[in-house]
Amino acid sequence: MAVFRVADAESLGRILHVFAHLDIVRWSQPANYNLINYCAEDLTADEKLLTHWLCYITDRQTAFERVWDVGGYVLSYLVRVYCRGAQDARSLLNAHLHREKKDGKVRVRFECPLENPNDRLARYGFDGDVVAFASRYMPEDVLLIFRTLALLDKISRRSLARFMSATGLAVTDQRDAVASIARALNGLTYISGGARSAAKIDEYLGAEGELVEKETEFFALDSTACLKRWADKFRPHGKKRLWCSIRDYLKSPEFNDVLVQSLRGIGLADADRWHRDSPTLRAALDVLELPGDVWNNNEVFRNGLFTPYLSGQRRTWDMPHTVRLVYDQMKKQGDVLFYPEQLDVTFDFVPRMCQRNMCDVCCFGAGIGKVCHAQQGLLCPVVLASCGYRHECRPGDCWLKQDAAKGLCFSSTARERPISVEVVSRP
Numbered sequence: 001m002a003v004f005r006v007a008d009a010e011s012l013g014r015i016l017h018v019f020a021h022l023d024i025v026r027w028s029q030p031a032n033y034n035l036i037n038y039c040a041e042d043l044t045a046d047e048k049l050l051t052h053w054l055c056y057i058t059d060r061q062t063a064f065e066r067v068w069d070v071g072g073y074v075l076s077y078l079v080r081v082y083c084r085g086a087q088d089a090r091s092l093l094n095a096h097l098h099r100e101k102k103d104g105k106v107r108v109r110f111e112c113p114l115e116n117p118n119d120r121l122a123r124y125g126f127d128g129d130v131v132a133f134a135s136r137y138m139p140e141d142v143l144l145i146f147r148t149l150a151l152l153d154k155i156s157r158r159s160l161a162r163f164m165s166a167t168g169l170a171v172t173d174q175r176d177a178v179a180s181i182a183r184a185l186n187g188l189t190y191i192s193g194g195a196r197s198a199a200k201i202d203e204y205l206g207a208e209g210e211l212v213e214k215e216t217e218f219f220a221l222d223s224t225a226c227l228k229r230w231a232d233k234f235r236p237h238g239k240k241r242l243w244c245s246i247r248d249y250l251k252s253p254e255f256n257d258v259l260v261q262s263l264r265g266i267g268l269a270d271a272d273r274w275h276r277d278s279p280t281l282r283a284a285l286d287v288l289e290l291p292g293d294v295w296n297n298n299e300v301f302r303n304g305l306f307t308p309y310l311s312g313q314r315r316t317w318d319m320p321h322t323v324r325l326v327y328d329q330m331k332k333q334g335d336v337l338f339y340p341e342q343l344d345v346t347f348d349f350v351p352r353m354c355q356r357n358m359c360d361v362c363c364f365g366a367g368i369g370k371v372c373h374a375q376q377g378l379l380c381p382v383v384l385a386s387c388g389y390r391h392e393c394r395p396g397d398c399w400l401k402q403d404a405a406k407g408l409c410f411s412s413t414a415r416e417r418p419i420s421v422e423v424v425s426r427p
Contacts, residue, residue, distance in 0.1 A: 004312045012309040016338040023342035025391045030254045032389045036072035037120045045261035050160040051076040056241045058135035069120045074133040077112035089149035106199040109134035139196035154216035161262035174284040187230025240291040288341035290320040295350040304411025348387035359412040367406035
């Protein structure tokens, strides 16, 4: 098999630079991202941080709107009770876990009271006394949530911010800190995943409880050795929910403020270096891996904008790993104007453009000439059409209007002629 390499760095660099700019727009304001429907207005920053972490545990093959709207309400209620009460994690879950047997199958869901009218919940028909939420992988997610809450109870006084500070964020070098916290958070939650049967949920909770007891004893005896064991089991790719969560904490206007406030609340002296405007933090963001999903692995997208510019392609296509290899190679050749996680804008871009064959108005197809109005103060129609992002047009300071990636997509129906690059067929 031929050695994988970037065959046309100049063209691919122009493509990736566009995605980097779309990513900057994405995180320029909270309106471009879904926020959590909290159960109450008095949640502390640390409680909001933990709610966000639990929400992402359930964010698999479930409409993300439902996760943030319904799951956010129910899980924030659980977090509020957990952080302010004496109940242990097992008792808390038992009090809010509804078991139902129907047609010979056991199903479980989280429930909590609906204490006040809630417009976002009303859209889902919740206007009674109870709000219910079940994820696609409910038995496994229950165990992951239990493990998380039980460990936090034992080792960081029920504080996710305190856990993050103790296991990575206090490291001086922020690139090392981001990598450390990724390994620690994976150990906190995802290291114990696996398919489960709802019929045996209590048996599984008991077994997980015993495992948590052993891990907390190990952590108390030698936290460095415990973290190393978690790190040895860590593989960076295929961790979509992990990287999405960390990404939000470091880049989102909403959740980054929550992180910084939480770190201040536990007394971390240099909490402000984790603010999203910190130059040293921005320089560390290349550690973040691209969360893999169906959109950035979409065949039309990858065959149009990636495979034509690569040679010796890998036998099994895996966009997060591929983008990391591309980044590493391009960085060795000189300055790069993107980092891997920025390609996550494909979550918004691909279904709007590639799936709908919008090549005539695409940055990588016919270009943006038909949509760019260059009118100060109005919303930019290019990013609105491409990704659904709200962004105020600034004609005097706009890199996108250069249309630098026009015609570079090999999948585009708007292409007039092929671009000559070296291509080696996939074996």
